[in-house]
Amino acid sequence: MTRLLDLGIDRIQNIIMDMAKLSEKSVTTAIESYEKGTSTKKVIFEWSEQLRVLQDEVGDLAIELIARYQPVATDLRFIRSCMEIAYGFSRFGRYAYDIVDVLETMGSITNCDKSAVLEMSCTVREMIRISVQALQSKDKNAAEKLYQMDDTVDALYRKYLREAITPYEKTDKRSFDPRCYISALLILRYLERISDHACYIGDSVHYIVTGTSSPRR
Amino acid sequence: MSWMSSEEYANTTSYKLSLLSDTKRRGYKVSVKNLNSWFGSKQALKDINFDVKENTVTALIGPSGCGKTTLIRCLNRMNEMTSSATVKGSVYLDDIDIYASNVDPVIIKRRMGMVFQKPNPFPTMSIYDNVAAGLKLNGIRNKALIREIVEESLKGAVLWDEVKDELGKPGLSLSGGQQQRLCIARALAMQPEVLLMDEPTSALDPIASAKIEELMNELRKELTVIIVTHNMQQAARVSDYTAFMYLGELVEYGPTKQIFENPQKELTERYISGKFG
Numbered sequence: 001m002t003r004l005l006d007l008g009i010d011r012i013q014n015i016i017m018d019m020a021k022l023s024e025k026s027v028t029t030a031i032e033s034y035e036k037g038t039s040t041k042k043v044i045f046e047w048s049e050q051l052r053v054l055q056d057e058v059g060d061l062a063i064e065l066i067a068r069y070q071p072v073a074t075d076l077r078f079i080r081s082c083m084e085i086a087y088g089f090s091r092f093g094r095y096a097y098d099i100v101d102v103l104e105t106m107g108s109i110t111n112c113d114k115s116a117v118l119e120m121s122c123t124v125r126e127m128i129r130i131s132v133q134a135l136q137s138k139d140k141n142a143a144e145k146l147y148q149m150d151d152t153v154d155a156l157y158r159k160y161l162r163e164a165i166t167p168y169e170k171t172d173k174r175s176f177d178p179r180c181y182i183s184a185l186l187i188l189r190y191l192e193r194i195s196d197h198a199c200y201i202g203d204s205v206h207y208i209v210t211g212t213s214s215p216r217r
Numbered sequence: 218m219s220w221m222s223s224e225e226y227a228n229t230t231s232y233k234l235s236l237l238s239d240t241k242r243r244g245y246k247v248s249v250k251n252l253n254s255w256f257g258s259k260q261a262l263k264d265i266n267f268d269v270k271e272n273t274v275t276a277l278i279g280p281s282g283c284g285k286t287t288l289i290r291c292l293n294r295m296n297e298m299t300s301s302a303t304v305k306g307s308v309y310l311d312d313i314d315i316y317a318s319n320v321d322p323v324i325i326k327r328r329m330g331m332v333f334q335k336p337n338p339f340p341t342m343s344i345y346d347n348v349a350a351g352l353k354l355n356g357i358r359n360k361a362l363i364r365e366i367v368e369e370s371l372k373g374a375v376l377w378d379e380v381k382d383e384l385g386k387p388g389l390s391l392s393g394g395q396q397q398r399l400c401i402a403r404a405l406a407m408q409p410e411v412l413l414m415d416e417p418t419s420a421l422d423p424i425a426s427a428k429i430e431e432l433m434n435e436l437r438k439e440l441t442v443i444i445v446t447h448n449m450q451q452a453a454r455v456s457d458y459t460a461f462m463y464l465g466e467l468v469e470y471g472p473t474k475q476i477f478e479n480p481q482k483e484l485t486e487r488y489i490s491g492k493f494g
Contacts, residue, residue: 003491070450072477073486211479 005069012061012082016089019054020132022047023092027128027194030096031121033103034187037110041100044093051093058086077211081204085135088197088204092128095190102186112180117187120156123149124191124198131201140209143202153195157188245309246271246411246441247292252306254287254296261287263465265306269411269458274433274442276452276473279462280493285445288462289413292443293329294322310411327355330404334416336396338388338403344371345384348402355407366406373439374402375432394425401432412436414444418451430455449489453477461485 026047033040062079065071071079103109127149134142164181207213247269254262262284269275277285290296292308294315307314315325338347348367357363367384371377376398380391388399397417404412414433418426433442433455446452452459452473459476461469461484469476469485480486487493 005491070453072449072453072489073480075490076478 003069005065005071005075008061008065008069009075009078012058012065012079015054015058015061016082016085016135019051019058019086019089020135022051022054023089023096024125024128024132026051026093026096027099027121028125030099031118031125033100034117034121034183035114037103037108039100039104041097041104044097044100048093048097051090055086055090059083073211074208077208081208084204085201088131088201091197092194095194098190099187102183102190106179106183109177109179109183112177112184114184116156116160117184117191120153120188120191123153123156124195127153127195127198131198131205134202134205138205138209140206143199143206143214146199146202150195150199153192157192160188161185244270246311247443248307248309249288249292250307250309252288252291252304252308254284254291254305255301255303256287256299257301261465262291265467267460267467267470269441269443271441272437272439273457274437274444274455275458275460276456277443277445277460277462278447278449278452278489279468280488281447283462284465285462286415287465289331289415289443289445292411292413293326293331295326295331297322327407328409329411329413330407330409332397332400332404332412332414332417335420336393336400338391338396338399340387340389342388343385344380344388344391344399347388347399348406351403351407366408367402370402370406371399373405373436374398375428375435376402392425394421394428397421397425397429398432401429401436405436409440411441411443414442416445416447419447426451449477461488463488 026044029040030044032038033044062083065079066076127146130142130146130149133139134146164185168176203213245268249265249267252262252265253260265288277288279285287296291304292315296302296304304316307316309315310325310328313320315322339350342350345367348370349363352363352366357366368377368381371380376395379395380386380399388396391399397420401412401417418429421429430451433444436442437457444452444456456473458471459473460467461476461480461482463484469480469482471481475481476485477489480489
């Protein structure tokens with residue numbers, strides 16, 4: 001016989017997977033906009049709003065399940081973690097919107113060197129994929145891999161930041177267009193934050209499976 | 218270790234600790250060691266081992282027939298009142314093995330009071346006499362002392378304010394929740410060190426149950442409480458430690474937070490999550 005609680009847990013799980021897909025699509029679309037110069041601000045705004053609404057829905061449902069069924073053990077850990085995971089996916093959507101907002105604000109950046117952002121975005125998109133996969137397969141070890149990738153992302157961000165603040169020399173071949181640096185720095189920062197949230201999702205999966213939480217780095 | 222005189226050594230913590238029983242030294246009020254129990258040829262408890270810390274509430278949970286009530290009744294030798302019951306193993310109250318041949322079970326029952334599922338005030342007695350009965354049976358004749366203990370016990374059971382002007386009324390005239398608190402007051406009058414409660418709220422409505430739960434929280438400051446409950450949310454609310462039993466065995470015992478958030482045994486997880494059967 002199906003427990004009444006399971007109906008609610010299934011519903012939360014469905015919403016979380018919807019959020020996973022939508023947030024992944026939002027970040028991918030935002031990066032493509034940066035790469036190709038296309039305008040997607042309106043649609044990503046809508047997706048970001050949808051993610052926010054879904055996050056609220058997860059929170060409301062979680063509270064209802066706790067109040068009505070007093071879940072314990074794995075059920076309780078899952079419900080608690082879903083609230084955090086939903087927040088993570090909602091942040092993915094928000095950062096995707098922030099990325100396209102930068103593009104709108106800066107105007108044309110067609111001639112900028114985009115390699116740093118594209119390099120980091122590859123890693124971050126892979127991290128999103130791994131975090132979603134970890135959630136689906138309840139992979140408690142994914143967090144470790146995500147943190148290793150996060151170290152790479154952090155290193156890339158710091159490297160670019162150092163480069164951006166290094167004074168120009170006469171022989172410097174770097175672009176003098178401030179829009180290139182500012183846009184890249186802002187987007188790298190948003191990607192770096194997405195990377196953090198992917199790690200937190202890995203942490204949540206670890207907590208759901210093992211019941212122990214490791215201190216956040 | 219430094220050289221010291223016998224007098225100096227007698228004052229050291231290590232010497233004082235060495236005088237205490239193992240149970241007391243480890244900070245436990247009750248220790249159950251290899252406890253087995255049978256009703257005739259049917260084994261009801263299988264090799265139970267656990268320690269109960271002083272001033273805590275410990276909940277015994279598990280499905281019907283798992284041995285919770287048998288266990289709690291073994292803790293103060295009440296199981297001996299069932300003719301076919303036998304027990305093997307030890308239960309320590311501080312440093313005393315309550316099953317030792319030289320131990321008087323009456324004294325054990327006095328030190329470890331019991332409250333039952335259904336409120337059972339003495340039907341022909343007043344509220345006052347219900348609480349005083351145990352004292353009188355134990356030979357206390359000083360009326361002023363009895364009055365003082367009755368008042369303290371009723372206060373301890375959070376019933377005093379509700380009955381102080383009608384102490385002469387029959388105990389049965391009280392509501393179910395009040396009757397149960399009267400039974401708790403009756404147990405408290407004997408100044409027990411441990412209070413055993415066998416499903417004390419199962420016959421009560423939610424408001425009366427909540428009062429008993431609040432009372433348990435207060436009682437823990439003065440004594441050690443062990444409660445049998447079928448209500449897992451109640452165990453989660455009131456207890457510091459939880460023991461999960463199944464088919465006469467103690468499957469898992471630990472801090473309530475751990476049992477309800479992260480049980481270590483699959484069987485515990487399935488039972489508390491309602492996935493049993």
